[in-house]
Amino acid sequence: MSENVKQSWSATRLPAFSQWWARSKAPTYAPDGPYLAALPALITGLLILLTLSGLVLAVYYNPSHPFASLQFIAWNVANGWLVRGFHATGTTILFGTIYLFLFRGIATRAYKAPGELAWFATVALYALLLLTAWLGQTLTGGGAAYWSLKNAAQAAGLLGGAPGAVATWFFGGPAGHGTLARLVVFHIALALLAFALLWLYRAAAKPAAPIATGAKPVAFFPYYIAQYFAAFAILALIFSVFLFFAPHFGENPLDLVAGSDLVVPTTITPPWYLVPLAAMSGLFTSPAGAIWVVVAALAVLFALPWLDRSGPRTRHGGWYRFFAVLLALDILGLSLAGAAGPSLITAILTILFTFWYFLHFLVLTPLVTALEAE
Amino acid sequence: MAEMLEHAEQIAEELISETKRDFLKILTAMSGLVGLGALAWPLVSALGPDADSAAAGQMIVDVAGIPENSAIRVVWQGLPVYIRKLTKQQMADNQFVVPSALPDPADYTSRVKPGYESYVVVVGLNTGTPCELEGNAPSDPRGPFDGWLCPCDGSVYDPLGRVRGGPAPRNLAIPRFTFLNAAQIQFG
Numbered sequence A: 001m002s003e004n005v006k007q008s009w010s011a012t013r014l015p016a017f018s019q020w021w022a023r024s025k026a027p028t029y030a031p032d033g034p035y036l037a038a039l040p041a042l043i044t045g046l047l048i049l050l051t052l053s054g055l056v057l058a059v060y061y062n063p064s065h066p067f068a069s070l071q072f073i074a075w076n077v078a079n080g081w082l083v084r085g086f087h088a089t090g091t092t093i094l095f096g097t098i099y100l101f102l103f104r105g106i107a108t109r110a111y112k113a114p115g116e117l118a119w120f121a122t123v124a125l126y127a128l129l130l131l132t133a134w135l136g137q138t139l140t141g142g143g144a145a146y147w148s149l150k151n152a153a154q155a156a157g158l159l160g161g162a163p164g165a166v167a168t169w170f171f172g173g174p175a176g177h178g179t180l181a182r183l184v185v186f187h188i189a190l191a192l193l194a195f196a197l198l199w200l201y202r203a204a205a206k207p208a209a210p211i212a213t214g215a216k217p218v219a220f221f222p223y224y225i226a227q228y229f230a231a232f233a234i235l236a237l238i239f240s241v242f243l244f245f246a247p248h249f250g251e252n253p254l255d256l257v258a259g260s261d262l263v264v265p266t267t268i269t270p271p272w273y274l275v276p277l278a279a280m281s282g283l284f285t286s287p288a289g290a291i292w293v294v295v296a297a298l299a300v301l302f303a304l305p306w307l308d309r310s311g312p313r314t315r316h317g318g319w320y321r322f323f324a325v326l327l328a329l330d331i332l333g334l335s336l337a338g339a340a341g342p343s344l345i346t347a348i349l350t351i352l353f354t355f356w357y358f359l360h361f362l363v364l365t366p367l368v369t370a371l372e373a374e
Numbered sequence B: 001m002a003e004m005l006e007h008a009e010q011i012a013e014e015l016i017s018e019t020k021r022d023f024l025k026i027l028t029a030m031s032g033l034v035g036l037g038a039l040a041w042p043l044v045s046a047l048g049p050d051a052d053s054a055a056a057g058q059m060i061v062d063v064a065g066i067p068e069n070s071a072i073r074v075v076w077q078g079l080p081v082y083i084r085k086l087t088k089q090q091m092a093d094n095q096f097v098v099p100s101a102l103p104d105p106a107d108y109t110s111r112v113k114p115g116y117e118s119y120v121v122v123v124g125l126n127t128g129t130p131c132e133l134e135g136n137a138p139s140d141p142r143g144p145f146d147g148w149l150c151p152c153d154g155s156v157y158d159p160l161g162r163v164r165g166g167p168a169p170r171n172l173a174i175p176r177f178t179f180l181n182a183a184q185i186q187f188g
Helices: A002-013 A015-024 A035-060 A066-076 A080-107 A116-139 A143-158 A161-171 A179-208 A220-245 A272-281 A287-302 A318-340 A344-372 B002-015 B018-045 B051-057 B088-095
Strands: A027-029 B060-062 B070-076 B079-085 B119-123 B163-165 B177-179 B184-187
Touching: A002 A015, A015 A220, A027 A220, A035 A066, A035 A080, A035 A179, A035 A220, A035 B018, A066 A080, A066 B051, A080 A116, A080 A220, A080 A272, A080 A318, A080 B018, A116 A143, A116 A179, A116 A272, A116 A287, A143 A161, A143 A179, A143 A287, A161 A179, A220 B018, A272 A287, A272 A318, A272 A344, A287 A344, A318 A344
Parallel strands: none
Antiparallel strands: B060 B184, B070 B079, B079 B119, B177 B184
């Protein structure tokens, strides 16, 4: 009796919670959902971990002495090395899941109606996280990070017109004493914006989810909770392996020493998740060209719902799948060429892989989807 | 054939076994909680005091080198702390002072640690006008009780840090400390 009264008390005052609980127990899901459908939940979990570890780092981080304050965190703060490991490895695993999620979206044509908005949110999230992660890397004040920021702020000053004005506003002039302090604020603000995009994705993906048509639909609890748990457990295993055995994975070794005006690195290789786009932008010597090729690379990804000419009826064509895998290999090749550093052969390969990337989206995707359409 | 059927029945029975399922459910939830706890623990513990602050809060001072009839000044938690080694004469003079005759009554034993009665550890700030006291070196002005003297309002303290005269209302504060051995004290 008393329990009934208690339930109705909270249910009257906070109906959202009991409604959410009722929804998760309603049998509305198709029973054959794949394990990779848990990817958005994994991305959310990783973003929460990055936010919490980032908050702890922000307590001790000092933008006036970036490198020294990170050394202090690693050596003098209780478990500070582990918190920093959470943040660094969390970023690596987050981009691993984002790249897998993007590939899955392309391969399964998740971008098709009514999933366009969810796809737009995914690509926007990817772009936003790239910017946030780059800002985070510059905050370390390492040898490569220091010069990466200095060059970017300098290029911002060279840009004309509206992009130049925005870039100058963003950096507040050439990189100097106050720059890192403002970038800390942008890093945090953009990370919070990522949660808004995740919410947009979840809201837009719900109507696009496959409707349970089979004889026996299942409820989220307990059927998919168990599946999510398995997905999280596998992610935790991969996370631990990277955290304890490769804590500096994909990081420029120059970032292990403090940046200096007097030590100019010949090449600045960015963290691994930025390498494909950085390799494309490295083909251009002018800042405007370097920026526009990155914008174009993200724009063709964004435009996939229009580039796919197969019409409303989805059919998983074999050739389309083949080219999707080829695109993944192309981006892998682009990364390896970018990471190998400048030479004649990597320059040629980068041009080839960049050409294939745009060929895939602008020519092959419309052509193959039109040919394979009913 | 019959054996296989029997085996399949056994498996089916195990699958629908309620207690086994409950056990697995609890095991899964608990391992999940342990994982979350392992993730949360470093984040919580990192917000505690760092190694530098912890060491500064537990400062260790060597007192064996202090000559008789003089005091050293150390800074602990931003406060000037005076550590004074008394002479035999000063100990004898203050041993039998009647506490009720003092402005802020305190007997000898309440101002020193048992077993180390020749060391006085006090915060060297006057309790009236907050000025640092003079009288650490034997050549400093020390006032009529051979203790400390305030250069700002003229308050007088005896070698145990008890107020004896002047505007100051209270005895000098004693910081939290312990003797590790005859030669070292640790604050905090």
